[in-house]
Amino acid sequence: MEPIYLRIFKDIEARILNGDWRPGDRIPKEHDLVKDYSCSRMTVSKALATLVERGLVVRKRKTGSFVASPQIERTVMDIQDIGTEAVSAGHEHRHEILAHKVDALSQTEAVQLRWSAGAEVLRVQCLHIVDNKPTAIERRIIFLDAVPLARSEPFLDAPPAKWLLSQVPWSKAKHVIRAVSADAATARILRIERGEPCLNLIRQTWQNERIVTYVEITHPGDRFQFAGIFHPAEKASSRQHPHEALS
């Protein structure tokens, strides 16, 4: 028999992860949950405390409990949004869309991503420019099945990463970080020599077992690094200097 507090926790977690309740939405107050589950307030409180601990919920006296904004989140999840990090570190950031087309998932890609070939996807290529230097090239595949609104999104205001976060806030992600040499195309776009070392971040993102996006971000090795301070026992959200730093 599953404990009550766990059932409450999972119910709410599921609704947040599904996107059923979105960041900023109010979640029922303790008193209501007490009635819904016919249990004591302490039990509800324990479930909500766990959600706070995990960073899914924020609570405020008198005001209520709300789905948290996932924006700046957890460790490698931080490696999300180049622009925000750059700007908050006092740099000027802009982006250019280099390519943008609706296409079908190829056989090779389908095998690699473990998805079905022919799925309709949006391919976006985006260049990130920090302090007038090209700092990253972002090659992205967005699955239109999961994010239909992407089809007509020009990504002018917000780069794809940021825009997607507003559409699909809570997700599971797989990250791979590698060092590669710049191929001809990459070198030309980033204005570096062919063969120069580049930091390569690949991220695949799911929501509810459904693949949302696949992205490969390539940084010139001399212009970028990932950094972070980790205190083992700390809450993920209170880490001290989560940042992608310009080197």
Next chain:
Amino acid sequence: MEPIYLRIFKDIEARILNGDWRPGDRIPKEHDLVKDYSCSRMTVSKALATLVERGLVVRKRKTGSFVASPQIERTVMDIQDIGTEAVSAGHEHRHEILAHKVDALSQTEAVQLRWSAGAEVLRVQCLHIVDNKPTAIERRIIFLDAVPLARSEPFLDAPPAKWLLSQVPWSKAKHVIRAVSADAATARILRIERGEPCLNLIRQTWQNERIVTYVEITHPGDRFQFAGIFHPAEKASSRQHPHEALS
């Protein structure tokens, strides 16, 4: 006025982080803590639950509560121990000590690490070999003030990273991940071409505001990558595939 459960939590956390209570040590049972702090059992329970949540403590009915083993831990902290990861992925791993000497911290290093020049340190250089291919070169500085036992440690059985973990289990760490090109010395040792891209991990580790070690690990870009799956709402300790993968 600080809540009681927080005081209990912090007291125990401090003892674990100090190395006062070491992994496997038993911590007082709820009943004893109730007496120590003259509070109710629920309050003690809340403090201990938080410690479990943070991964510092494991509990078992009838047996008691114990300081957890930090071995495989938290996100980028995983990027710790090349050998363990390689072996658990079915690869053969060995290491060679290339250099090993007691020295004083230079002026340049002192500035970079924000520590006092002249401090007595142990410099170790270690080559990691996976499936007979050189996979990483580890250049490490160990501060003998913090780890006096290191002076007479030959690092034959366990490479420095692993040995240190057994000496200083809980610590704060700063990580930087970069892509660099191999310099002449590195290229020769790793048997790659000069200028080839390498994945460079720098980690600086503290215990109690005292610097323990500084290490720079260089991987050939084509032979190594960092990877991990992250579920946003999950406990750090239950991540699904934390690994450094051979590519």
Next chain:
DNA sequence: TATATCTATTTGTATAGTCAAAAGCGGATC
């Protein structure tokens, strides 16, 4: 209009207990 005060709501912390489940231990039995 602006400011101070009161009030009601909601979360935060804590108590003092109950009952349950897991698991180590010793003893009885085979």
Next chain:
DNA sequence: GATCCGCTTTTGACTATACAAATAGATATA
């Protein structure tokens, strides 16, 4: 010795309740 049984310890889940702290919104006051 090995196996099973019950006792005891320790953690786990939960209730019902109390009071405190924060604060949004209404009300009264200057």
